[in-house]
Amino acid sequence: MSLSLKKILTLVFVREPGKILLGMKKRGFGCGRWNGFGGKVEKGETILQGAKRELLEECGVSAKHLESVGLINFEFENEPEILEVHVFQASKYTGEPIETEEMRPQWYKESEIPFHLMWPDDELWFPYLLSGKQFEAFFLFRGMDVVLEYWIKEKGLN
Numbered sequence: 001m002s003l004s005l006k007k008i009l010t011l012v013f014v015r016e017p018g019k020i021l022l023g024m025k026k027r028g029f030g031c032g033r034w035n036g037f038g039g040k041v042e043k044g045e046t047i048l049q050g051a052k053r054e055l056l057e058e059c060g061v062s063a064k065h066l067e068s069v070g071l072i073n074f075e076f077e078n079e080p081e082i083l084e085v086h087v088f089q090a091s092k093y094t095g096e097p098i099e100t101e102e103m104r105p106q107w108y109k110e111s112e113i114p115f116h117l118m119w120p121d122d123e124l125w126f127p128y129l130l131s132g133k134q135f136e137a138f139f140l141f142r143g144m145d146v147v148l149e150y151w152i153k154e155k156g157l158n
């Protein structure tokens with residue numbers, strides 16, 4: 001059993017009734033796609049603190065309460081590193097979203113989410129996010145555009 005390297009990441013979606021805030025990634029991993037806000041968890045901070053920090057850094061929104069909504073493990077074929085992504089949503093926050101070097105924020109109606117300009121996994125798990133169902137999921141990617149295998153499980157409150 002090879003040592004599977006895990007990278008802990010965060011992903012935050014800001015919500016308003018019938019709307020969700022997405023960010024157009026302007027550089028780096030996932031550039032050119034509408035994403036959630038988030039990134040790495042730094043030494044000495046909790047996953048929750050990392051999520052709040054990344055949201056503030058990437059679009060100027062300060063989450064007052066983050067709700068854990070999902071846990072997704074991403075594997076990429078022939079790569080040893082597994083991305084463990086902790087997904088949160090914020091409905092209590094301060095600050096208007098602003099564009100940064102990383103992200104261009106935009107509100108989308110939940111009925112008009114631009115899945116064709118997002119990671120291909122999103123269309124599969126967004127129904128859980130949008131319906132407030134907690135979930136766990138796994139996606140095996142080939143490159144950046146093809147999902148080879150996946151599963152999604154609804155999670156009761158633990």
Ligand SMILES: CSc1nc2ncnc(N)c2[nH]1
Nearest residue numbers: 011030035036074119121122
């Ligand atoms: C690595 S696969 C992935 N799916 C995603 N969906 C939304 N925002 C991200 N940053 C995502 N990354």
